[in-house]
Amino acid sequence: xxxxxxxxxQFPLLHQKVNSKDLVYFDNAASTQKPQVVIDAxxxxxxxxxxxxxxxxxxxSQLATDKFEDTRNTVQGFIxxxxxxxIIFTKGTTDSINLVANGYxxxxxxxxxxxxxxxxxxxxxxxxxxCVDISGATLKVIPLLDNGDLDIAAFEDLLSKKTKxxxxxxxxxxLGTINPIEELIALTHxxxxxxxxxxxxATPHTLVNVQEMNADYYCFSAHKMYGPTGVGIxxxxxxxxxxLPPYQGGGEMIKEVSFEKTIYADLPHKFEAGTPNIAGVxxxxxxxxxxTNLGIENxxxxxxxxxxxxxxxxxxxxxxxxxGEAKKRAALVSFNIEGLHPYDIGILLDKMGVAIRTGHHCAxxxxxxxxxxxxxxxSFGIYNTKEEIDICITAIKKAQTMLA
Amino acid sequence: xxxxxxxxxxxVEEFDMFEDWMGKYEYIIELGKTLPMIDKxxxxxxxxxxxxxxxxxxxxQHNNGIxxxxxxSDAIITKGIVAILxxxxxxxxxxxxxxxxxxFIDEIGLKxxxxxxxxxxxxxxxxxxxxxxxxxxxx
Numbered sequence: 001x002x003x004x005x006x007x008x009x010q011f012p013l014l015h016q017k018v019n020s021k022d023l024v025y026f027d028n029a030a031s032t033q034k035p036q037v038v039i040d041a042x043x044x045x046x047x048x049x050x051x052x053x054x055x056x057x058x059x060x061s062q063l064a065t066d067k068f069e070d071t072r073n074t075v076q077g078f079i080x081x082x083x084x085x086x087i088i089f090t091k092g093t094t095d096s097i098n099l100v101a102n103g104y105x106x107x108x109x110x111x112x113x114x115x116x117x118x119x120x121x122x123x124x125x126x127x128x129x130x131c132v133d134i135s136g137a138t139l140k141v142i143p144l145l146d147n148g149d150l151d152i153a154a155f156e157d158l159l160s161k162k163t164k165x166x167x168x169x170x171x172x173x174x175l176g177t178i179n180p181i182e183e184l185i186a187l188t189h190x191x192x193x194x195x196x197x198x199x200x201x202a203t204p205h206t207l208v209n210v211q212e213m214n215a216d217y218y219c220f221s222a223h224k225m226y227g228p229t230g231v232g233i234x235x236x237x238x239x240x241x242x243x244l245p246p247y248q249g250g251g252e253m254i255k256e257v258s259f260e261k262t263i264y265a266d267l268p269h270k271f272e273a274g275t276p277n278i279a280g281v282x283x284x285x286x287x288x289x290x291x292t293n294l295g296i297e298n299x300x301x302x303x304x305x306x307x308x309x310x311x312x313x314x315x316x317x318x319x320x321x322x323x324g325e326a327k328k329r330a331a332l333v334s335f336n337i338e339g340l341h342p343y344d345i346g347i348l349l350d351k352m353g354v355a356i357r358t359g360h361h362c363a364x365x366x367x368x369x370x371x372x373x374x375x376x377x378x379s380f381g382i383y384n385t386k387e388e389i390d391i392c393i394t395a396i397k398k399a400q401t402m403l404a
Numbered sequence: 405x406x407x408x409x410x411x412x413x414x415x416v417e418e419f420d421m422f423e424d425w426m427g428k429y430e431y432i433i434e435l436g437k438t439l440p441m442i443d444k445x446x447x448x449x450x451x452x453x454x455x456x457x458x459x460x461x462x463x464x465q466h467n468n469g470i471x472x473x474x475x476x477s478d479a480i481i482t483k484g485i486v487a488i489l490x491x492x493x494x495x496x497x498x499x500x501x502x503x504x505x506x507x508f509i510d511e512i513g514l515k516x517x518x519x520x521x522x523x524x525x526x527x528x529x530x531x532x533x534x535x536x537x538x539x540x541x542x543x
Binding site for chain 2: 019341342343344346347348351358359360373374402403
């Protein structure tokens with residue numbers, strides 16, 4: 001069992017007033033708060049270990065390099081990658097997807113197809129639009145069923161020999177839908193295509209085993225996992241990453257440079273040009289250890305209880321319309337209230353100290369699909385409680401009265 | 405014609421009567437509900453100021469150097485604030501609108517409504533209102 005009260009004491013930010021009310025933070029799908037161990041790790045790095053990595057022969061450079069690489073090994077273990085060179089550090093999930101999409105510009109040609117889905121975040125749409133614009137390939141979109149599940153039959157129809165890559169989210173940030181990722185991967189591999197999985201919403205809530213699920217690429221962000229901002233991961237199978245052209249050129253990513261010919265470095269450095277977010281990467285290890293110590297299955301269990309409780313309590317509100325009622329959902333509830341604009345609800349809830357997300361959640365095609373201007377989204381983390389849901393529900397009712 | 409500064413002072417005085425945020429927002433919501441703002445034929449895409457979350461339509465007319473604004477929004481709080489902006493800037497001389505200092509927004513505690521993250525189209529609306537006035541003035 002998880003002791004939420006004890007966990008809350010480890011998050012200094014949570015203990016503050018917003019608009020003279022105790023903060024209720026329900027915007028975890030956008031970014032989670034940071035435990036003291038992560039803040040301490042950042043602080044410790046800048047106070048004691050700061051130096052550039054992978055180049056200096058001096059003590060501090062070695063120390064920083066060792067710690068940086070230590071996080072790579074921890075990430076490898078966390079998602080069960082085969083080799084640590086398959087773990088690439090990026091700025092975030094968006095950056096990871098762009099890295100792959102950029103590489104595919106020269107790997108694809110006219111007649112090739114990329115498949116994404118209707119539930120994707122803009123960061124898993126726009127890089128592929130840019131990719132097909134340049135490569136001449138075609139972008140296909142898997143539609144959603146009314147309940148927010150993917151239309152698997154339609155996906156099977158879209159798949160063909162022309163399909164070169166499928167890029168799809170593990171868990172939807174706007175609907176909470178958990179996609180049947182193993183099934184999607186198996187279907188993709190059947191036609192000989194590769195698959196990239198946007199795991200930004202999944203890694204904070206579910207166990208991810210890239211070898212077992214047989215993912216080709218898997219992307220996620222540290223800041224949604226109680227870690228620092230500006231750190232992301234791209235996992236890729238070694239053979240695929242070796243075939244993928246480098247994204248950015250610069251220092252660190254080269255073996256030899258001359259004006260006639262430059263030889264790129266081996267993995268993972270080939271994709272890590274320039275000085276990375278060293279402090280952030282090192283502190284990310286503290287966040288991963290924090291999650292591992294609690295047990296991801298315990299975190300998921302706690303959050304499932306919150307989703308269930310929130311859904312029950314919201315159901316009582318008159319005019320409630322849930323957006324996305326997929327069979328399997330994680331860590332968030334997305335809804336509207338009849339006659340009210342999500343923006344108005346968000347403003348009034350903020351006045352009552354409740355931080356929720358309103359709007360299109362950077363997933364405009366989904367909003368179009370459901371014909372709504374946006375939704376109100378409550379998304380949960382390990383430190384949230386049922387009492388906070390009660391406060392939020394009371395605030396929603398008050399907002400409803402004010403706006404009626 | 406009341407000056408822009410005089411109208412702003414009135415609004416600041418009205419908002420001073422409210423002791424807490426609730427009163428203030430109830431008043432804004434009231435303004436948003438009661439004001440018929442824009443002729444339906446002007447609620448078109450060309451007049452749409454796209455914000456991230458709430459949408460604002462702005463229609464502008466001019467007559468002998470006097471500019472009239474009508475507007476609408478799909479969110480009620482945005483609509484209320486739009487109503488306040490129109491009360492201040494509509495039916496004024498183009499030259500006055502172009503140089504208007506809108507410090508009252510801060511004074512009535514609505515500065516947050518104009519912050520970047522709100523992305524409610526209001527920042528762009530003010531910009532559009534002033535640009536139109538400036539453009540007309542320079543004709």
